[in-house]
Amino acid sequence: MDRAAGVVYPLTTRPEPGQSLEVAPGVFWVRMPLPFALNHINLWLVDGPEGWTVVDTGINTRMTTDLWEQVFEATLGGRPVVDVVVTHYHPDHMGLAGWMVRRWEGARFHASLGEWLMARAVWFEVASGAHDARLSYYRKAGLTTDEIEGIHGRTSGYRKGVSELPQSFLRMSREAKVAFGGDEWQVLIGRGHAVEHVSLYSEKRKVLISGDQVLPRISPNVAVWPTEPDGDPLAMFLADMPQFLELPEDTLVLPAHDAPFYGLHHRVEALAAHHHDRLDAILTACRAGPCTVRDTFPLLFGNRKLDAQQLVFATGEALAHINNLVHRNAIRRETGEDGIWRFVAV
Template sequence: MDRAAGIVYPLDTRPEPGHSLEVAPGIYWVRMPLPFALNHINLWLVDEGEDGWAVVDTGINTRMTTDMWEQVFEATLQGRPVTRVVVTHFHPDHMGLAGWMVRRWPGARFHASLGEWLMARSVWYEVASGNHDARLAYYQKAGLTPDEIEGIHGRTSGYRKGVSELPQSFTRMSRDTPLRMAGDDWQLLIGRGHAVEHVSLYSPARRVLISGDQVLPRISPNIAVWPAEPDGDPLAMFLADMPQFLELPEDTLVLPSHDAPFHGLHFRVNALAAHHRDRLDAILTACGERPMTVRDTFPLLFGNRTLDAQQLVFATGEALAHINNLVHQGLIRREIGTDGIWRFVRR
């Protein structure tokens, strides 16, 4: 059992590649590789008895992932089929093999929230247009250097690569209707900010929360403003939705999408709120000293490490999420210089 600053990791082992590990009665942990700095994702199998199995999140679309799933099916399913596929949100490491999964298991139903279903389709088809003009203007206004913008502009979106195909129909999940799974009613908690309508699943009978990316034990989920909604305030949404997790029992076993299962839900929810408050305070102080571009705030949030093109995309979105939150609170204002770059000044 590992303990780390208010977080308790009850398991000393990780599932082997191509295999699963039972973490609670009838719930199995599958761990798949990712081709990013965040190099893995946790996926979950729920035993539904004679009916078959539910899969919660699917992994990214790579041949390695599908090959590993076939190994998991052989080692874990005991000859019973996958009958439902549940996706917490539209990001490729979660949605990536949903279409492949329901095609691989004919008759399996696909479950997602309406917001995530529509966002997946929007992003998947928008990528095909190849129109990067709005993105280019967004990064220019954020104050990125010409070389940084060129690196981002020359980078094609990986969504179609990371998501094999989208299921052609879905069963809607919403907070109003529990999901009946494995003989239990799972409460659906909707979180915004990291995604449009992220679904976490809580079983009162098992005291188990499949948290997706909404509550992670060591890192903060990316909260970002994107070029299509440059004035958005996703951080306000994220912070407004997090207290619902404090209503769950403190001894809940949390099954996150990254790292490992843990106890310490209330501690972690409060720590995430404090983390963002600290970032907001740092930016507010800096804007009181001089006008700050979005790019100027990077050292406050991410230190002085070098960011590659992919990391610059996420860093810009996350920095602007904190800046916009301060703008919406009326604590700073946005000015646009003759160079077209946004600068932010404390009121």
């Protein structure tokens, strides 16, 4: 058992690639590789009288499908997958949903409406002029010409990371309950990291499948994107987190990254404190003088060098905190003659 700053990790082992590890009665942990700095994702199998439920699917790579086949062989005992659940549209979660439903013909696919629609919007690239809007957004944020050129060279990898989308779905809604694995699971919807991120709580098992909404060591990325540059996702994220405090403190949390842990209430409170500290740091800087979005990066991320992908996430996360202060009338936005946004305290 490992302890770290209010979080307790009860398991001393992790499943090997292609294998699974039972972490609660009928709930199995599968760990798949990712081609990112965050190099793994946790996926979950739930056993039930009709067959198995898969919660999140991993990213679309040949390695992941091959490893899933090994898991099926080693864990399912010849019984089928009957339900596929996706917490949100990001490719490490949605990536193989279509493949999984097709692989297990007749499997039911579950998602929230917001995540279903967002996945389809991004996969089919329905937003016209999105590329020009992205470049304008990063210029206004105050990124350097070299940084913008690096981002300009990146293309959307969503279609590569997501094999296909299921053609129909069963909607999961806030405060509803869904039945799978011979059990009822309470649906908790969290906004900010995604549109309608689904977490699932089993009272009988005292288990929370938290996805990316509650992670044991890091905060999920809460970001403003070029498609909604005036949005306030941080307000939504902070507003939705207290619902997790209503669950028992001794709930076993099954996150999408890192490892299963106890300490749910501690993590919810620590995440809120983390973001409030960042808001205070930005407000203090804006009181000292006008700040661009780019100017706030050292306050949030230190002085480490950010590559093109990290710059995308950093810009969105910095602006999420800035916009929250703007919406609260703590700072205001001014646009200079150079077209760059600058923020000053009110």
